[in-house]
Amino acid sequence: MIIKHFTDNDLYKFSVMMAIQRLYPWAFVKYAFTNRGKTEFPEGFAERMREEVAAMAKLKLTKEEKAFIKKRCYFFDPVFIDFLEGFTYKPEEVTITQNGGELSVVIEGYWYRTVLWEVPLLAIISELYFQMAGAVPQGVTEKAKEKAIALAKMEADFSEFGTRRRFSFNVQDKVVGALQANSGEYFKGTSNLYLAMKYNTTPIGTMPHEWFMYHGAVFGYRSANIKGLEAWVDVYDGSLGIALTDTYTTDAFFNSFSLKQAKLFDGVRHDSSDPLVFADKAIEFYEKNRIDPTSKTLVFSDSLNLESVKAIKDHVAGRMHDTYGIGTFFSNDVGAKPLNIVIKLTDVKVHKKDANYLKAVKLSDVAGKHTGDEKEIDLSLRTLGLEE
Known part of the structure; x- marks a missing residue:
């Protein structure tokens, strides 16, 4: 099973x-x-x-x-x-x-x-x-340890997001344990609720694309983002405040992201396209609306590895708080495609x-x-x- x-x-x-x-x-x-x-x-x-x-x-x-x-x-x-x-x-x-x-x-x-x-x-x-x-998976714990140490040296806050495409549960289990043991304060948790419990760490996650897809299908595409975010606030009252931006393209999201929502939500998540361009768009949006970008969080979660994390971190340094949700690179980097x-x-x-x-x-x-x-x-x- x-x-x-x-x-x-x-x-x-x-x-x-x-x-x-x-x-x-x-x-x-x-x-x-x-x-x-x-x-x-x-x-x-x-x-x-x-x-x-x-x-x-x-x-x-x-x-x-x-x-x-x-x-x-x-x-x-x-x-x-x-x-x-x-x-x-x-x-x-x-x-x-x-x-x-x-x-x-x-x-x-x-x-x-x-x-x-x-x-x-x-x-x-x-x-x-x-x-x-x-x-047969190869080098599971060793690779995870090396990545954890490298991310800690970068001072990159990160979480493990690898459940959906993991090699196996046992691999993901070992990876989360190695990440927690070797990255100190920079390991922020895992998206997997069971593994968060096992390792007594923070379960990480907010909203999926399907939330906005439903609102787009039912209420119309111009209303999808704003309706979806307002509905989210109705339920969570400000908790789980990282907004997903790319269900109907990032440009469409920022065009509809209201000042009230921008102030209420803790930050935004990048999940496709050029992350550096996204970061610039997000910072420009906050500055245009007279919101201090450093008071907000950018979450990056699109096919990340050590090189891409470093490139993003160098690009946003001092301009916003950045954090990284890393999936397959953690849970399925064991020698199989x-x-x-x-x-x-x-x-x-x-x-x-x-x-x-x-x-x-x-x-x-x-x-x-x-x-x-x-x-x-x-x-x-x-x-x-x-x-x-």
């Missing part, structure tokens, strides 16, 4: 889960798997994966996990924590098929439930693939009884890398004045 713990998942899935329950409890959605790297999956993969998904129905929140959430996730209300204690996965929400080497995974159900599937399913796909390929895979929201309904789904799309700061229905992508680009 690959997923052995209920909280072996990223914090942001639980945070958006509470927001969905609070505001959109009737929302009904679909997600779909995309194999960006065109990996060929071995014969029998789908069957093995279905067995792993079926086993997840047995997972339950333990007393230890509940106590940790109550202690460290102060932003979750007691009703939500009690709900998690009674939550069980429903494998029937996940449809897995295989045609030759091509894998298809579709998730469908109430959004407040299905939101938890993305990260563990990606972790299962990655770990199961390497199991079936007979891959990591999979390039995602699961994205594709269709939404405000209510299950609605006749038709609305299409959900994500735009990219990189031209030609948008995600979702092509006609809906074209509509969103035209609506936002971003025609290519």
Whole structure:
């Protein structure tokens, strides 16, 4: 069994889960798997994966996990924590098929439930693939130690974000332990809730792209960012205050980021495009709005390694507080080629009884890398004045 713990998942899935329950409890959605790297999956993969998904129905929140959430996730209300204690996965929400080497995974159900599937399913796909390929990880602890020491020498605040594309749970577990042991104050935590508990560190995460994708599909693309952020504040009242910027391109985000929101949110997160250009845009935005940029935080989380962290840190030095969420470079740098895979929201309904789904799309700061229905992508680009 690959997923052995209920909280072996990223914090942001639980945070958006509470927001969905609070505001959109009737929302009904679909997600779909995309194999960006065109990996060929071995014969029998789908069957093995279905067995792993079926086993997840047995997972339950333990007393230890509940106590940790109550202690460290102060932003979750007691009703939500009690709900998690009674939550069980429903494998029937996940449809897995295989045609030759091509894998298809579709998730469908109430959004407040299905939101938890993305990260563990990606972790299962990655770990199961390497199991079936007979891959053996190399230099796990040694590499993590070297990276931790290097980041500490740079005085770079960083967190581990590697659950979705990890080589395996055991690799991620060893990596988090080595990072914590060798980087002192600069290691700020991990996105993985279970590993945060195991190592008594801070669980890290705020909001996902799907939060804005839902708002874009339902309320319109011009309103998506501002509506999504206002809704987030309605739920968290200022906690979890790092805003994700690139669901409908960074330029569109800053065009709609209001003065009130800019002052309320602690900072912004970069997840695509040139990080140096992004940093300049963020600093310019804050200065234009007479906000001291050094009072805000820039979180960088796009395919980072030691070289890119150093380049960004040198660029923003003294201008803003910078911190780094590092994923695959930590959890799958063990001698095997990591999979390039995602699961994205594709269709939404405000209510299950609605006749038709609305299409959900994500735009990219990189031209030609948008995600979702092509006609809906074209509509969103035209609506936002971003025609290519």
